Amino acid sequence: MSPNDVFDALILILLITCALAIARMKDLAAAVILFSVYSFALCLLWVHRGAPDVAMTEAAVGAGITAVLFFYTLARTGRREK
Amino acid sequence: MSSLAHLLPLTVLLPITAGVLAPALFHRRGLACWWWALAAAILTFATTVTLWRQLQSGSTISYPLGGWPPPYGIELVFDGLAALMLVLCALSVLILLAARRYVEATVPSSRQSLFYALILINLGGMNGFVAAADLFNLFVFMEIFSISAYALVALARGPVAALAALKYLLVGAVSSLLVLLAVALLHAQTGSLNMSDVAGLLAQAEAPGASALALGCLVVGFLVKAAIFPLHFWLPDAHASAPSPVSALLSGLVVKMGIVGLVRTRILFAEAEIVPLLMLDNLLVWLGVIAILAGAVLAMVQRELKLMLAYSTVANMGYIALGIGLATPSAVSGALAHTVYHATIKTGLFLTAGSILLCTGLSRVDDLRGLGQRMPLTSGALVLGLLAATGIPPTAGFVGKWQIALGALQAGQAWVIGVILAGALLTLGWAIRVINSLFFRPPARARVITANEAPVSMLVPSVLLAVLAVSAGLGGAILLGLVEPLALAIVGADHDH
Amino acid sequence: MRNALALLIVIVLAGLMMAGVSQLPPPGSPDGAVHRHVAAHYIDGGTEAGGAPNLVTAVLLNYRALDTYGEVVVIFAALVAVLAVGLSGHSRGPRRQPDELPVSPVVDRIIRLLAPFIALFALFMILEGHVLPGGGFQGGVVLGALLILLSLVLGPRRIRRMLPTPALFWTRAIAPLVFALTAIAGLALAGWLFALPEPAWLRELILVGLELAIGIGAALALVGFYLSLEADHHD
Amino acid sequence: MSELLLTTFAAVLIAAGCLFFLAGTIGLLRLPDFYCRLHATTKCDAVGAVLILLGVALIAGADTQTVRIVALIALIAISSPTAGHALARAGWHAGHRPWTREENDEPE
Structure with a gap:
């Protein structure tokens, strides 16, 4: 296993952990933050796989814009899952 | 190839461009927008009729976009199945005809042009879907008609319609994702996206398991779109709570796209004896x-x-x-x-x-x-x-x-x-x-x-x-x-x- | 019980998917079917025939132009959907409006300092997509993120004033419209819808124009989603 | 010889940067209130990132890459304190009051 593979594996583990945590999270604001973390991890993976443009998009959309939209929605509904 | 074949992509481009222009040209002018939409639909219908007469007089019409021969470029085909376009356009014209009074009564004037835009984009998406000879293209057009359909359901005010639209959106998104996954699997197997090319290559593909998985994803995805029984649960609420012209559009035309998808899938896998x-x-x-x-x-x-x-x-x-x-x-x-x-x-x-x-x-x-x-x-x-x-x-x-x-x-x-x-x-x-x-x-x-x-x-x-x-x-x-x-x-x- | 059932379903589905995918050649392996058939053809004759030094751009805007057109329409349809459904009109009762927090002078200055650089970078990404990784969608997303950031800091009203309101729908529709024009120009000059006409400079010009239109369209769509969530937005 | 020295120095810088990140993260997890955590993370992240970038710049040497790294350092030097400032301001506006030992220790 080359160092590259180790890096990939670590990010993938982080991704799965984040995904599970988002699904289980009752605090929706925390879920949104975790979703941003997930996107950043994915972004690292894109860079590592040689797709810097996709990574840029992922960073802007996944970690930035989506989070803003989610927070706006949360401000109108409520933070806890019922 | 006769020059009439150029009309085939127009069945997609014409309604979609008219729909894209509608909110820009007719903001707050619902009646004018209705005339515009009706004219676009009738023109598209005329286009399909011309293509149909061409089909009757000869063989199927195929159009390589950009002149790139398939499988390198995208191909649209007007075959027997794509002739369903004729029905799609004719019924859309009638739906638009009936929609005017309904829209005037129920949709606020600032949003009427958006309603007609969505109807036209939906029609263009369906036309593209039935004529697509390319797997990824099929998926893209599916997204076009699906997204406009979700929005059209949500246009009916009230919590029932909002929930129905949300359910429709979630179920529809899952089915789209399954189709996309299948497209990716088939591409990884064959290196091609053109359907007739893929159908031929699948017979000697090295991973029958992946083919079977792709078939499963396509079938489940299209069964959802066609609302075949255990996967129909999204349909009654969405179709009943939508504005009535939209109900007609969805129940009459959009669900039929699932059937078209199933038929295309069946043809795609006919030569692959593994499955x-x-x-x-x-x-x-x-x-x-x-x-x-x-x-x-x-x-x-x-x-x-x-x-x-x-x-x-x-x-x-x-x-x-x-x-x-x-x-x-x-x-x-x-x-x-x-x-x-x-x-x-x-x-x-x-x-x-x-x-x-x-x-x-x-x-x-x-x-x-x-x-x-x-x-x-x-x-x-x-x-x-x-x-x-x-x-x-x-x-x-x-x-x-x-x-x-x-x-x-x-x-x-x-x-x-x-x-x-x-x-x-x-x-x-x-x-x-x-x-x-x-x-x-x-x-x-x-x-x-x-x-x-x-x-x-x-x-x-x-x-x-x-x-x-x-x-x-x-x-x-x-x-x-x-x-x-x-x-x-x-x-x-x-x-x- | 329901959780256990869901878990079981997820595990079975994941197992099926893995079984299916495991038979495929490893990604990037040169003898995978992906790299032998159509892709190989693109790589052999792609850049000259495709009209752009960046192969991805050539495939996206030339060989598979109809797909990209479809994606642009999907984005536009999603924007129209959000505007038509009008999220802002749906909420009942008084909105929880936070008290107006005056813009911090520090943040204001810094944003004004950085915004031109970010905009420049977005433009760079859009145009650079012609030769290097990047392109309309990616640059447009950066531009959209910048506009949303500005609107967060300076307030949505300032942003709405920045966007040309009467012509807003023309600007929003720019990507599908430019695509449609390209398609027709292709028919007129090269004989096929969506074909790129011959002199190399014209071809490059059209590609750059398309990228710019896609970028502006994507940015405005993102801003549109954001503004439709804004409290005082009535289109 | 000088190359070894340079590499060693770069490694030290990068390691120090990582240490700052670690300290910031520990601060985020352990400190009692919003402002303390903000203090720990923004400062440590800015310094950590700058140190790592300096280390990378040393390895890159006199190259166009170094110019970009310097630009990045300038960007971080500008944006990170601004973000900290905006967060603290928003927190204060939202009604968070700083933690003090007297108030919080007595009830227990």
């Missing part, structure tokens, strides 16, 4: 049978007219799935004919139900008692449509079911005929309830007594479609003759039968 098509066929037969019975029973227990119609769509999609699953030439041509006929019948029924809803504000069948005296033409159109839906002999609903029954005999599955009959009887049961309520009961609601006949722009499509629904069965032989080569192509390419 047993017989299993798929049996699955379709069983799901179809269950859908026919369950849809009819569920329609029977409903109290709201539009919900009854929506469940009847579930049952009718069952007939079509059954016909394709039986996989004999007459059953498949019956299924294809029923696709066309059911589109006509159900569009008419939903448009008529929309007129009633707009004129009286009432939706429950019990509340509509005595409406036959106040709105004779609209009620009459509804009755004719219902009779056609039950499949009483000379009507349009009869032809497809009869052909499917014949096909069942050929396939040696005579028991299926019993199911078809039972489905028809159950449909007759709730149809009689509606007819009884409309014509043979005294009015119970003040709004029925004060109701007036629907405006002409709504009456014309309703009556026209009702007359078509009843009389088109007489021309059944013509339609069957048209779909027969296609049915043979679908079944004949298959080694299992």
